[in-house]
Amino acid sequence: MIELQNVCRTFTVGDQQVAALRDIDLRLDAGEYISIMGPSGSGKSTMLNMLGLLDRPTTGTYLLDGGKVSDLNDEQQARVRREKVGFVFQSFHLVPRLTAAQNVELPMILAGIPAEERKARVQVLMKNYGLTDRADHKPDQLSGGQRQRVAIARATVMNPTVLLADEPTGNLDRNTGWEVLRLLEGLLEQGITLVVVTHDAEIGARAHRCIHMLDGRILSDESLQND
Amino acid sequence: MIELQNVCRTFTVGDQQVAALRDIDLRLDAGEYISIMGPSGSGKSTMLNMLGLLDRPTTGTYLLDGGKVSDLNDEQQARVRREKVGFVFQSFHLVPRLTAAQNVELPMILAGIPAEERKARVQVLMKNYGLTDRADHKPDQLSGGQRQRVAIARATVMNPTVLLADEPTGNLDRNTGWEVLRLLEGLLEQGITLVVVTHDAEIGARAHRCIHMLDGRILSDESLQND
Numbered sequence: 324m325i326e327l328q329n330v331c332r333t334f335t336v337g338d339q340q341v342a343a344l345r346d347i348d349l350r351l352d353a354g355e356y357i358s359i360m361g362p363s364g365s366g367k368s369t370m371l372n373m374l375g376l377l378d379r380p381t382t383g384t385y386l387l388d389g390g391k392v393s394d395l396n397d398e399q400q401a402r403v404r405r406e407k408v409g410f411v412f413q414s415f416h417l418v419p420r421l422t423a424a425q426n427v428e429l430p431m432i433l434a435g436i437p438a439e440e441r442k443a444r445v446q447v448l449m450k451n452y453g454l455t456d457r458a459d460h461k462p463d464q465l466s467g468g469q470r471q472r473v474a475i476a477r478a479t480v481m482n483p484t485v486l487l488a489d490e491p492t493g494n495l496d497r498n499t500g501w502e503v504l505r506l507l508e509g510l511l512e513q514g515i516t517l518v519v520v521t522h523d524a525e526i527g528a529r530a531h532r533c534i535h536m537l538d539g540r541i542l543s544d545e546s547l548q549n550d
Numbered sequence: 551m552i553e554l555q556n557v558c559r560t561f562t563v564g565d566q567q568v569a570a571l572r573d574i575d576l577r578l579d580a581g582e583y584i585s586i587m588g589p590s591g592s593g594k595s596t597m598l599n600m601l602g603l604l605d606r607p608t609t610g611t612y613l614l615d616g617g618k619v620s621d622l623n624d625e626q627q628a629r630v631r632r633e634k635v636g637f638v639f640q641s642f643h644l645v646p647r648l649t650a651a652q653n654v655e656l657p658m659i660l661a662g663i664p665a666e667e668r669k670a671r672v673q674v675l676m677k678n679y680g681l682t683d684r685a686d687h688k689p690d691q692l693s694g695g696q697r698q699r700v701a702i703a704r705a706t707v708m709n710p711t712v713l714l715a716d717e718p719t720g721n722l723d724r725n726t727g728w729e730v731l732r733l734l735e736g737l738l739e740q741g742i743t744l745v746v747v748t749h750d751a752e753i754g755a756r757a758h759r760c761i762h763m764l765d766g767r768i769l770s771d772e773s774l775q776n777d
């Protein structure tokens with residue numbers, strides 16, 4: 324479904340070159356549950372941005388359902404992203420002047436979904452993520468973990484085919500983190516592909532497949548004995 | 551040294567009242583090592599902001615070395631904060647158009663410290679926090695964990711008497727997190743008071759005293775059997 328072939332991503336800072344991804348070969352099939360782990364700075368977020376069509380390879384090929392993503396222009400890439408990808412950013416990227424509920428609603432407004440259905444879907448998600456009492460708070464009126472949950476709810480609201488979560492429990496206590504993870508794992512039954520970047524080994528071990536990164540490379544890519 | 555007496559903090563959102571801190575009695579002495587834990591939304595960041603003079607109680611008293619902080623005006627409070635408090639924010643708050651090194655240097659520039667000493671101190675901190683190769687990167691050219699480490703380095707650069715760290719390892723892998731924690735704990739030998747908000751029970755257990763919060767209250771406040 325998603326395939327990276329020989330993908331490299333280099334950033335340029337002044338006269339310094341940073342090889343954030345080096346020679347990545349990776350294939351993700353529909354319905355997989357994958358965790359990505361590795362030291363700070365090893366390339367996990369860059370990898371996720373690549374998978375989510377938020378960034379393009381410097382060299383190498385990205386195949387989506389067999390077709391080269393590089394053949395798509397920026398607008399076409401953006402459309403595939405909107406329709407197929409849910410992304411939870413490591414730093415949330417919520418819209419500051421919208422409330423929690425409005426932030427979750429935004430992708431549906433952009434997709435032309437009617438108001439009644441939007442309100443219903445937002446209400447369910449707010450409840451699932453324990454945010455009902457904070458629905459009308461703006462991001463700067465929320466705790467760190469509440470912002471993180473808004474970001475997660477927003478990423479799932481359009482029922483994406485691929486859900487990419489960059490350290491979704493980093494600001495959550497243990498119990499809240501497990502609740503959130505169970506909600507994300509519940510989406511697997513709908514056939515989504517779930518990719519979770521995490522620093523928490525216990526969370527990483529729940530996936531069906533665990534990828535370890537180091538210095539921009541894939542160090543290991545193993546199947547785990549989970550259902 | 552720091553004492554909160556009967557402190558309450560209420561936020562108003564529209565016509566809703568949020569009691570973020572309820573009836574807090576807390577005393578911190580010089581040289582203590584304290585962890586604060588509790589569910590998402592329980593008031594930990596609000597507590598830390600209060601201790602760091604970034605916020606004022608709605609009701610109740612804040613005593614600093616026996617004197618009422620409420621007797622200080624905003625400018626005096628800001629000066630005490632600059633001179634005595636190092637703060638690691640849950641969302642980092644780095645200056646976007648400054649490099650990592652310049653972000654760490656900024657408090658020293660504001661304090662009038664000469665350029666040579668600033669450069670020397672920045673170099674040591676960059677090395678300690680594994681950021682030497684990223685010194686000239688701006689925050690948007692850093693990974694999440696690298697930003698977090700810049701925020702931590704900046705908080706320590708003025709040798710504060712009180713260091714308040716809001717989830718300082720939330721974006722760090724296990725090894726990097728322990729390295730950072732050891733650096734912070736190393737400052738205890740210089741007599742600082744260290745307060746760490748954390749969701750990680752292993753990290754919380756390293757403190758000499760652990761405070762658990764729930765719904766804006768202190769649930770428990772216990773000494774731990776550490777040196």
Ligand SMILES: Nc1ncnc2c1ncn2[C@@H]1O[C@H](COP(=O)(O)OP(=O)(O)OP(=O)(O)O)[C@@H](O)[C@H]1O
Binds near residue numbers: 463464
């Ligand atoms: N500026 C604000 N306006 C309104 N409500 C606020 C504001 N800041 C915080 N709150 C609310 O106060 C409560 C405590 O927030 P706080 O940020 O202290 O929680 P926390 O324990 O740090 O949570 P987390 O672990 O998620 O970071 C939360 O329910 C939050 O929604």
Ligand SMILES: Nc1ncnc2c1ncn2[C@@H]1O[C@H](COP(=O)(O)OP(=O)(O)OP(=O)(O)O)[C@@H](O)[C@H]1O
Binds near residue numbers: 343362363364368721
């Ligand atoms: N826009 C950029 N410009 C320059 N360098 C960058 C940029 N984005 C990331 N980097 C560098 O690329 C490397 C990989 O970054 P990335 O954000 O993918 O790491 P990460 O594995 O997600 O780390 P963390 O666990 O700290 O979030 C890092 O060393 C970082 O400094």
Ligand SMILES: [Mg+2]
Binds near residue numbers: 367369413489694695
């Ligand atoms: Mg990252």
Ligand SMILES: [Mg+2]
Binds near residue numbers: 594595
């Ligand atoms: Mg907080």
